[in-house]
Amino acid sequence: MIDNARMLRTFLELVQIKAESGREEAVARYVSPHLHRLGLSVKKNGEDSTGNVIATLSPTPGRSGWIAIAAHMDTVPLGNPVKPVFRDGAIYSSGDTILGADDRVGIASILEALETVIEKRLPHPGIEVIFTVSEEEGLVGAKRLTSEDLQASMAFIVDSSSDPGHIVVQAPSHVNLSWIVAGKAAHAGIAPEKGVNAIVAAAEGIAAMNIGRIDHETTSNVGIIRGGTATNIVCDSVYVEGEARSFCEKKLEDLVKSMVDAMEAGVAKREASVQTKVQKSYTGFSLKETSPVVQWATSAVRRSGLLPVLISTGGGSDANIFNEKGLPAVNLGTGAQNVHTTKEYISERDLYTIGDIIVAIMTGA
Ligand SMILES: [Zn+2]
Incomplete structure (x- = not known):
């Protein structure tokens, strides 16, 4: 034709x-x-x-x-x-x-x-x-x-x-999640006990998340992590970004909430703090x-x-x-x-x- x-x-x-x-x-x-x-x-x-x-x-x-x-x-x-x-x-x-x-x-x-x-x-x-x-x-x-x-x-x-x-x-619907984990800088050799390590805190949060294929219609991922300046500094800030998708709105909502909760709990365990941003990318x-x-x-x-x-x-x-x-x-x-x-x-x-x-x-x- x-x-x-x-x-x-x-x-x-x-x-x-x-x-x-x-x-x-x-x-x-x-x-x-x-x-x-x-x-x-x-x-x-x-x-x-x-x-x-x-x-x-x-x-x-x-x-x-x-x-x-x-x-x-x-x-x-x-x-x-x-x-x-x-x-x-x-x-x-x-x-x-x-x-x-x-x-x-x-x-x-x-x-x-x-x-x-x-x-x-x-x-x-x-x-x-x-x-x-x-x-x-x-x-x-x-x-x-x-x-x-x-x-x-x-x-x-x-x-x-x-x-x-x-x-x-x-x-599926798609939600974008990002976190800024804040710790406290200190000299890693002289006074590490005065610092709060944001990398460790973020790791604690991420490790507690449900990541990958959740079920036949739901997935999640952590795709970006950035932070730290030198090995002799206790890291005071880490940026983490991820996403969640599902064909089911309720499952998506629950998954996003569980990821946010996991990060907050993990970070709290390490006495760091976190700012969370959740944004629906598309329906x-x-x-x-x-x-x-x-x-x-x-x-x-x-x-x-x-x-x-x-x-x-x-x-x-x-x-x-x-x-x-x-x-x-x-x-x-x-x-x-x-x-x-x-x-x-x-x-x-x-x-x-x-x-x-x-x-x-x-x-x-
Ligand atoms: Zn295309």
Whole structure:
């Protein structure tokens, strides 16, 4: 259905554009003329130079209603510029950077699907294209969207690293936890008894926490610890950061409370003190197979010749934020593999398949 050569060209051009979170201007400059040329009206969200790009295409005669299709413009930090390499029917980076298929495959497939729909004059509902910023830094761009930006009744995010045909219909809530443990500095050789060791106090707290896989729908982690200046100083301050996720709000609440309590008790045992910060990063979602957005997605996958597979994921995406804002959204599998690593790749076949699926989404029921 799509033009494979054009899709590939767009994808290769996009992965070579450096645009880490917060510096997405170059991608915005790449997509905007494409969208204009295809007849979409393009507006930017936010006053700064790196806002989300939002573009709309009115429904064709006889069609009504609006759907939204979204991908994110940023990547995790790259290091060197990406040099795409072909190997065994797949596209890799040259090995010292990520490829950035996450999420340039999303952008490329949306642009190619728009080209196809317009070129072949396929009937479609109103289409709202949303390219977000700083997804990798905590879904920042999606969080900035207002109800005026979102006129659609359902949304499709093209950003899951599952295979094409997979549809993410469930994702957990996520809470971020951070602690500053305060002790008291002293000379470690001359007067250690005058000090309170913040490292030991933090360790006591962390060791008492329930960390890792808690149950089939709940996980927790301590991911960052920083502190200390020299071995001859009793450490007086440690920063600790972690997270908790669950598909069940009650379990998440209980887990977060147990982590906070563990740290407070551990620190108190060592006569140190602690400042705790708990922040909900995003809310989970769970969509029924019968919900219109899931029906729309499964029908599009079928029309592309694949069997739809509904999945749940432990990760968060812009779909969490869209659902939180009251716009039912699923996240579509793209086939991007080993994302966020130097071994990231995508097979050419998956690249074209997701392009076809997005055409079917755009022209669906
Ligand atoms: Zn992504």
